Amino acid sequence: MGNKLYVGNLPYSVRDAELGQAFAAFGSVVSAKVMMERDSGRSKGFGFVEMGSDAEAQAAIEGMHDKPLQGRNLVVNEARPMEPRPPRASFGGGRRDDRGGYGGFGGGNDGRFRSPYGPGPRGNGGFGGRRDDRGFDRGDRGEY
Structure with a gap:
């Protein structure tokens, strides 16, 4: 298991610092990044959290998956490598x-x-x- 986590169904008001604080209860947070729209600066509703160890990442998955954050139940699982995209026109x-x-x-x-x-x-x-x-x-x- 890796220590990088995908966090989906984020409220659009959550930013990097808030995401990191929410996961800090399960261990050391190396990085927390909410993905943002390039043009508008608005949140895309998902992000990534990197925990200090695999055990901390597993604890964060068990503790945060399907739990509410600002009224929305989070989707938390191990991040997968990005799939290659077809060439753009x-x-x-x-x-x-x-x-x-x-x-x-x-x-x-x-x-x-x-x-x-x-x-x-x-x-x-x-x-x-x-x-x-x-x-x-x-x-x-x-x-x-």
């Missing part, structure tokens, strides 16, 4: 086509691009796309 630069050019803003491709995940979508080259051999802007019609 990008809006800058577009996709690279098979001749080394780029589609511009919004991307797209001419249907010949193949990724390891299957064929790419057909569509226009977006804004500011590279001109093809005949002088047409790829963003004009999407096909040539």
Whole structure:
């Protein structure tokens, strides 16, 4: 068992210090972190607490899981490693086509691009796309 704990169903008003104080009754708290929204600064309603030892972490799970904190019953269990996320779509630069050019803003491709995940979508080259051999802007019609 690890000594890092996931704490869910937190009241949105709880901050790092309050979270650490609540778990201090079960042993030494190495760190307590409430996860916050990047843009708004509002709590996401969950956090992580790292206890000093595995025994203290087990005691904290038994003592805090399904117990109320400011009117909400907490969910406390051992933290798992973060799972890898799939790549995110990008809006800058577009996709690279098979001749080394780029589609511009919004991307797209001419249907010949193949990724390891299957064929790419057909569509226009977006804004500011590279001109093809005949002088047409790829963003004009999407096909040539």
